[in-house]
Amino acid sequence: MKTVILIGAQGKMGQAALAGLSKHKVITAGRSGDVDHIVDITSEQSIAELYKKVGYFDAVVNTVGLCEYETFADMSEAQWMSTIMSKMMGQINLVRIGQKYIADGGSFTLISGILNVKPIPFAIADATTSGAIDTFVRCVSLEMSRGTRINVVNPTVLEEAWGVYGEMMPGFQPVPGKLVGKAFERSVDGFISGEVIFVDA
Numbered sequence: 001m002k003t004v005i006l007i008g009a010q011g012k013m014g015q016a017a018l019a020g021l022s023k024h025k026v027i028t029a030g031r032s033g034d035v036d037h038i039v040d041i042t043s044e045q046s047i048a049e050l051y052k053k054v055g056y057f058d059a060v061v062n063t064v065g066l067c068e069y070e071t072f073a074d075m076s077e078a079q080w081m082s083t084i085m086s087k088m089m090g091q092i093n094l095v096r097i098g099q100k101y102i103a104d105g106g107s108f109t110l111i112s113g114i115l116n117v118k119p120i121p122f123a124i125a126d127a128t129t130s131g132a133i134d135t136f137v138r139c140v141s142l143e144m145s146r147g148t149r150i151n152v153v154n155p156t157v158l159e160e161a162w163g164v165y166g167e168m169m170p171g172f173q174p175v176p177g178k179l180v181g182k183a184f185e186r187s188v189d190g191f192i193s194g195e196v197i198f199v200d201a
């Protein structure tokens with residue numbers, strides 16, 4: 001049994017990840033609600049406090065990455081920056097700060113999303129930052145010390161989120177959260193590192 005910090009536990013992707021972590025002691029974190037620890041991944045201080053408060057942990061699974069949706073023509077710099085500071089820098093900072101605190105042989109699992117491979121209108125900021133995170137994980141895995149692994153789950157839309165995103169995504173086939181949970185399980189319990197784990201139908 002590993003001690004796993006699950007960030008964004010109350011979100012739809014967080015619930016999918018939780019389905020794959022049933023063997024483990026899961027410490028939940030998020031910006032609000034019924035979680036073990038409150039954290040804001042856009043704040044370096046908040047991230048450091050989370051790790052210090054938890055103490056020992058073997059794995060970090062992040063499912064947070066807030067994105068702004070707008071056409072490229074109308075997306076403001078502020079909308080770009082809020083997406084970058086959450087989905088890109090927030091996740092990079094979870095690893096950058098967390099590498100000092102994680103147990104030997106630990107793992108980080110981040111979130112991206114299929115829109116960098118299958119683009120749709122309004123999703124340029126999501127697609128761009130998802131692509132950045134896929135690249136970050138592939139490349140930074142070569143610099144991890146103490147046997148630390150890092151992977152990213154790149155899923156298509158969840159069945160549980162189809163009601164929200166379905167209209168924006170004609171021709172996409174949603175997948176059940178339970179299947180996406182398996183990808184998180186493979187990252188945490190397997191031996192792979194530097195991989196983009198795609199889950200698509």
Ligand SMILES: NC(=O)c1ccc[n+]([C@@H]2O[C@H](COP(=O)([O-])OP(=O)(O)OC[C@H]3O[C@@H](n4cnc5c(N)ncnc54)[C@H](OP(=O)(O)O)[C@@H]3O)[C@@H](O)[C@H]2O)c1
Pocket residue numbers: 008009010011012013014030031032033039040041042063064065066067086087111112113114126154155156157158159161
């Ligand atoms: N849903 C899908 O089908 C799907 C598919 C592929 C990829 N993804 C990606 O997965 C990620 C999560 O999506 P989701 O559908 O799970 O969203 P969601 O249901 O809206 O959940 C997001 C969770 O993240 C928390 N959060 C937001 N900003 C935070 C911050 N700065 N620090 C800490 N927690 C924060 C939210 O807390 P509050 O409620 O307090 O704001 C909420 O609990 C996104 O990057 C999305 O692109 C989603």
